[in-house]
Amino acid sequence: MPPRFFVFSFSSDISFNNLTGKIPPSLSELVLTDYIFLMENKLTGPMPGWVLSSTKNVDVSYNHFTWDRVSAPKKCEQDPTNVVESYSSITNEQSNIHPCLRKDFPCTKSYEQQICSLYINCGDYDVTVNNTNYEGDTERKGPSSYYNAGNWAFSSTGAFVYDIRYPNTYILSNTSNLNNISTVNTALYTKARTAANSLTYYGLCLMNGHYTVRLHFAEIVFTEYSPRKRVFDVYVQNFTVELHDGLSRQRSS
Known part of the structure; x- marks a missing residue:
């Protein structure tokens, strides 16, 4: 992703763009933007802390973030942030990750x-x-x-x-x-x-x-x-x- 964004709108939607790399800190500085949509890209690295603590509507679902015990969410109900299927399938073997966060949302029931x-x-x-x-x-x-x-x-x-x-x-x-x-x-x-x-x-x-x-x-x-x-x-x-x-x-x- 580019290091800086200049958005003069209530909504910043850059979903479905095959964006790669980490989320730049500049996205957290969009004062006038109430909605940030990054779903269905190929974003990697740890999920930034501001994504989960933001009071804005942020959607980072369907990406390839890297699991980090400290910053990663523990569940998918993170309103107003959507994080479903946001972590790479590589992390599927880690039992401490909630199924809804994993790619393809695997079933863990008997x-x-x-x-x-x-x-x-x-x-x-x-x-x-x-x-x-x-x-x-x-x-x-x-x-x-x-x-x-x-x-x-x-x-x-x-x-x-x-x-x-x-x-x-x-x-x-x-x-x-x-x-x-x-x-x-x-x-x-x-x-x-x-x-x-x-x-x-x-x-x-x-x-x-x-x-x-x-x-x-x-x-x-x-x-x-x-x-x-x-x-x-x-x-x-x-x-x-x-x-x-x-x-x-x-x-x-």
């Missing part, structure tokens, strides 16, 4: 504690649809957050700093007519979790095997009077997948 199915109602409360119980997801987290619900977790990055309609709102409610959706399934489309940069859900300790991933999509924000086109990728276990009638098939390992 076989008896692992699960073989998971249903989440993203952004809304518990609901039962077609005899299937969907776990609620109502945690009010957003810009640089990691949340662990037990059997699943999510990592959220990005701030809606220039969106005057939904300023830093990470759970949106339906404002559109839901066409071609059965009444039974309506509860799954009432609300949704959103993120400005990246949103990752984790199924924690799923047993190895073949799984069918069903994703429910509906436009619940833009009305028919302001049509938009959504363009996004879906990744399952770090691989881009093609969707076929809402189904994605991927082996868990």
Whole structure:
């Protein structure tokens, strides 16, 4: 990374840039910046102490930091800092590192504690649809957050700093007519979790095997009077997948 940064904005987002090296001290001196996003780079070295002590929203997830007993975090719940999967897989053999900090988030539970199915109602409360119980997801987290619900977790990055309609709102409610959706399934489309940069859900300790991933999509924000086109990728276990009638098939390992 360059040694100095000059940013005149509330948000400094340099994620997904293959940046290498250590985080320079100059980043901690950005007085006018409330959000610093460094996720999905190749940053190395010990994690600077100011990252964990900062009152700003800082996201350093998905990097390759070197484990240091003194400065390293002991857990992933470090609001307002997101550190999930921030340490290199080389450190996976060190048992004192929390699994959520390691690359690929390995499972440390016994076989008896692992699960073989998971249903989440993203952004809304518990609901039962077609005899299937969907776990609620109502945690009010957003810009640089990691949340662990037990059997699943999510990592959220990005701030809606220039969106005057939904300023830093990470759970949106339906404002559109839901066409071609059965009444039974309506509860799954009432609300949704959103993120400005990246949103990752984790199924924690799923047993190895073949799984069918069903994703429910509906436009619940833009009305028919302001049509938009959504363009996004879906990744399952770090691989881009093609969707076929809402189904994605991927082996868990």
